[in-house]
Amino acid sequence: MTEITLATPNDYKQIADLGFIIWNEHYTPIIGAEQVAYMLDKFQSEKAIHQQVKEGFEYYLITFETVPVGYICIKKKRDALFLSKIYVLSNYRGKKIGKTAMQFVERRANTLHCNSIELTVNKYNVNSIKAYEKLGFKTVEALVMDIGNGFVMDDYRMVKNL
Numbered sequence: 001m002t003e004i005t006l007a008t009p010n011d012y013k014q015i016a017d018l019g020f021i022i023w024n025e026h027y028t029p030i031i032g033a034e035q036v037a038y039m040l041d042k043f044q045s046e047k048a049i050h051q052q053v054k055e056g057f058e059y060y061l062i063t064f065e066t067v068p069v070g071y072i073c074i075k076k077k078r079d080a081l082f083l084s085k086i087y088v089l090s091n092y093r094g095k096k097i098g099k100t101a102m103q104f105v106e107r108r109a110n111t112l113h114c115n116s117i118e119l120t121v122n123k124y125n126v127n128s129i130k131a132y133e134k135l136g137f138k139t140v141e142a143l144v145m146d147i148g149n150g151f152v153m154d155d156y157r158m159v160k161n162l
Contacts (some may be wrong), residue, residue, distance in 0.1 A: 002096070004062050082114060121158060
């Protein structure tokens with residue numbers, strides 16, 4: 001059984017630890033170990049999560065049969081819900097956890113009276129792009145964002161209208 005619960009400060013280390021495992025495994029082949037390490041520190045450390053929550057982001061911990069297996073991060077922006085992060089450990093994929101998580105995000109968007117869900121995804125993250133397209137997301141623009149330290153995020157912005 002999959003459960004999704006609003007994260008508390010006591011969960012932030014667990015989320016950061018999950019991020020470390022997932023990002024190193026998934027993103028190192030796409031963007032390299034150096035950029036992964038930089039982004040984990042900047043965006044997925046306990047300190048970064050605390051700051052993001054202060055700025056209005058909501059983090060949710062995903063558990064499967066009581067085991068923490070992933071997390072979600074969202075923020076309402078005007079009439080859209082921004083899906084900042086949705087990650088599941090690789091050995092738990094294929095168990096409908098991601099689908100359950102996306103259904104949760106859609107329900108949260110409806111509760112917050114959002115007209116759409118937006119996300120950004122690395123242009124070379126082909127499998128994730130395909131999964132988002134199957135869920136009804138459309139690519140609306142290409143983005144290159146400077147994130148400091150000589151690194152950029154080379155992404156697509158995708159939107160699903162509700």
